[in-house]
Amino acid sequence: MDPRVRFDNLVRQYGRLISAVVRKVAGRAGDLVREDVEQKVLVSLWRQIEGEQNIEYPSSYIYRIAVREAVRMMRQETARAQEPLEDGVAEITRDGRADPHDSLARSELQRDIEASLTELTAERERAVRAHLSGFDVQEIMAMYGWTYQKARNLIARGMADVREALARRGVRG
Amino acid sequence: MADHDRRLQETYAQSAPPADHPSDQDWERLALNELAPPERAALFDHVTRCAPCAALYRGLRELEAEARTFDPGVPKRADVVPMRRIAPAWYAGLAAAAVLLVALLLPFHSSGPPPNPEVVRGTAAPAPVPGQPIGEVVGRPDAFVWEGMPGADRYRVELHGGDGNFAWASDPVAGTRLAWPESLAPPPGVYYWRVTALAGGERRLPADVASRLVLFEIVAVPRASVPQPR
Numbered sequence: 414m415d416p417r418v419r420f421d422n423l424v425r426q427y428g429r430l431i432s433a434v435v436r437k438v439a440g441r442a443g444d445l446v447r448e449d450v451e452q453k454v455l456v457s458l459w460r461q462i463e464g465e466q467n468i469e470y471p472s473s474y475i476y477r478i479a480v481r482e483a484v485r486m487m488r489q490e491t492a493r494a495q496e497p498l499e500d501g502v503a504e505i506t507r508d509g510r511a512d513p514h515d516s517l518a519r520s521e522l523q524r525d526i527e528a529s530l531t532e533l534t535a536e537r538e539r540a541v542r543a544h545l546s547g548f549d550v551q552e553i554m555a556m557y558g559w560t561y562q563k564a565r566n567l568i569a570r571g572m573a574d575v576r577e578a579l580a581r582r583g584v585r586g
Numbered sequence: 587m588a589d590h591d592r593r594l595q596e597t598y599a600q601s602a603p604p605a606d607h608p609s610d611q612d613w614e615r616l617a618l619n620e621l622a623p624p625e626r627a628a629l630f631d632h633v634t635r636c637a638p639c640a641a642l643y644r645g646l647r648e649l650e651a652e653a654r655t656f657d658p659g660v661p662k663r664a665d666v667v668p669m670r671r672i673a674p675a676w677y678a679g680l681a682a683a684a685v686l687l688v689a690l691l692l693p694f695h696s697s698g699p700p701p702n703p704e705v706v707r708g709t710a711a712p713a714p715v716p717g718q719p720i721g722e723v724v725g726r727p728d729a730f731v732w733e734g735m736p737g738a739d740r741y742r743v744e745l746h747g748g749d750g751n752f753a754w755a756s757d758p759v760a761g762t763r764l765a766w767p768e769s770l771a772p773p774p775g776v777y778y779w780r781v782t783a784l785a786g787g788e789r790r791l792p793a794d795v796a797s798r799l800v801l802f803e804i805v806a807v808p809r810a811s812v813p814q815p816r
Contacts, residue, residue, distance in 0.1 A: 423656070423657060426656050426657070427653070427657075430649060430652050430653060431649065434645045434649050434652075435645070437648070438642065438644070438645040473618065473659045473660065473661050474659070475657065475659060476617075476618075476653060476657060476659050476660050476661070477614065477618055479649070479653065480613065480614050480617040480618070480646065480649065481610065481614050483645065483646065483649050484610050484613045484614065484642065484646070485610060487641075487642050487645050488610075488642070491638055491641065491642075519597055519600065522593075522594075522597045523597055523600070523601050526597060526601075527601070539627075539630075539634065542598075542631075542635060543630070543634045544595075545594060545595050545598040545599070545634075546599065546633070546634045546635075546637070546640050547595060547599065547640070548634070556630045556633075557627065557630065558623070561776070561801060562776070572591065575594070576590070579594075
C-alpha cells in the first residue's frame with residue numbers, strides 16, 4: 414500500500430478511536446458531546462501533523478499526536494459536560510440529590526474517609542485510594558509496578574485498617 | 587461488608603478533586619513511557635484522588651489498547667508487572683518429598699516463553715473468556731471452563747506457573763470445558779491460565795485468538811476436611 418494512503422488511514426482510524434473514547438469519558442453527559450467530534454479530531458490531527466518540522470515520522474509519532482489530541486478533547490468535553498444547562502437547574506443536576514441531609518452526611522463521611530486514609534502507611538494509602546477510585550488489582554499492579562500478591566495484600570490490609578479507623582469514628586458497615 | 591465498601595467507594599469518588607492536575611505534557615509523557623518512576627508514581631497519586639483524572643487515565647488506557655490493534659508504532663508499556671514468584675519458604679520442610687515432588691512437577695519446569703503482557707491485559711476485540719478456575723481454589727481444580735467465541739470450534743488451554751513460565755498446554759479440544767488432567771498435580775501456589783481459540787476448523791477462524799490470562803491460586807486442602815482412612 415502507498416505509504417501516504419496508509420498514513421491517511423492511520424489518521425482516520427485514530428480520528429474514530431479518539432472520538433469514541435472522548436464520548437465514553439464524557440460519561441452520563443455523552444449525549445451532549447457534539448456529533449462533529451470525529452471531524453474535529455481529524456482536522457486537529459492534520460493541523461498538528463502539518464505544523465511539525467519533522468517530516469520523517471518516527472513510528473510512534475502519530476500515536477503521540479493522537480494522545481495529545483485525546484487528552485485535549487477529553488478535558489474539553491468533560492468540562493463542557495459539567496457546564497450548567499440553565500441557571501437554577503445546575504445544582505440539582507450536578508448533585509442529583511435534593512435532600513441537604515444527604516449532602517451533609519456525605520461530606521462528613523468524606524472527611525472521615527480522608528482522616529482514616531492519613532493513618533495508613535504510604536503504600537497502603539496508595540493501594541486503598543486506588544481501590545476506592547474503582548481500579549482493580551491488575552490496574553493497581555500496573556500503576557505502581559507491584560506484584561499481584563503485594564497489591565492484593567496492600568488493598569486487603571489497607572481496607573481493613575480503614576474500616577477499623579472509620580468504626581472508631583462511629584462509621585460502621 | 588461489600589455494601590459498606592461500595593458506599594465508601596461511591597462517597598470517595600464524589601470527593602472534591604485536588605486542583606493541581608497533571609499537565610497535557612505529563613499525560614503525553616505517561617502514554618509514551620517517558621516519565622521517571624517517581625514522576626509516574628506522583629501522577630498516579632493524583633489520579634487516585636481525582637475522579638476526572640481517573641476517567642481521563644482510563645480513556646488513555648483504552649486508546650492505547652485499541653490503538654495497539656492497528657498501529658505498530660504504539661510503544662511498549664512501562665508497567666509490565668513481574669509475576670509473583672512462588673516464595674522459597676514454600677519449599678521449606680518438603681525435603682523428604684523432594685524427589686517425588688520433582689517428578690510430579692516436571693512439566694512445570696519446562697521453560698517456555700513468559701506470558702505476553704499484552705495478553706495479560708486483554709483487548710476489547712472478541713476473544714474467549716476464561717471462567718474457571720479463578721481466584722482461590724481449594725485443592726486441584728476440577729476443570730477449565732470458558733466461554734467460547736463466535737467462529738471458533740477448537741480451543742487450546744495453557745497453564746503458566748506463578749513465575750510466568752509456561753507449564754502445560756492441552757491438545758486442541760472441542761467445546762468449552764476441559765477436565766483437569768490427572769497427570770497434572772501442581773502444588774499450592776499461584777498459577778495463570780488462558781484459552782486460545784484456534785484458527786481454521788469448520789468455521790474457518792482466520793487467526794488464533796487468545797483470551798486474557800487469568801490468575802488462580804491453589805490452596806492446600808485443610809487437614810480436617812481430608813477423609814482419614816479407617
